[in-house]
Amino acid sequence: SEEKYSLVSQIRRATVSVPSNIVEGFTRKYSKESKKFYNYAQGSLEEVKYQLLVSRDLKYISKERYNEITDLANEVGKMLNGWMKKQVVK
Incomplete structure (x- = not known):
């Protein structure tokens, strides 16, 4: 559906934006x-x-897959926060 395609496009854009901004x-x-x-x-x-x-709420991905990906995203967030603390102090 158009809604699903749009959401996938937004996720891809934001996902690429994370390392690009780093x-x-x-x-x-x-x-x-x-x-x-x-x-x-x-x-x-x-x-x-x-x-x-x-x-997940729209049932495009399972709860299990959501949890897996969110756990990975949280790990990236922790790494980014640690990196920021080290770099910005300099």
């Missing part, structure tokens, strides 16, 4: 600029998690 932040010389892009990455990650929740 790379963008890494290339910035000043921690203030870096932090901005790391925050964008966090926002995109939260967007993915919400879109997965919607997918």
Whole structure:
């Protein structure tokens, strides 16, 4: 359906945005600029998690698959938070 296609497209866009913003932040010389892009990455990650929740609620993915992917997304979030703490302090 169009709704499912649109949701998949949004998930793909937000998923690609996470590492893209991390790379963008890494290339910035000043921690203030870096932090901005790391925050964008966090926002995109939260967007993915919400879109997965919607997918589960609409029964596009199973509860089990939702839990698996959300666990992975949470791990990425923990790594990103740790990375931000180390990089922004510099």
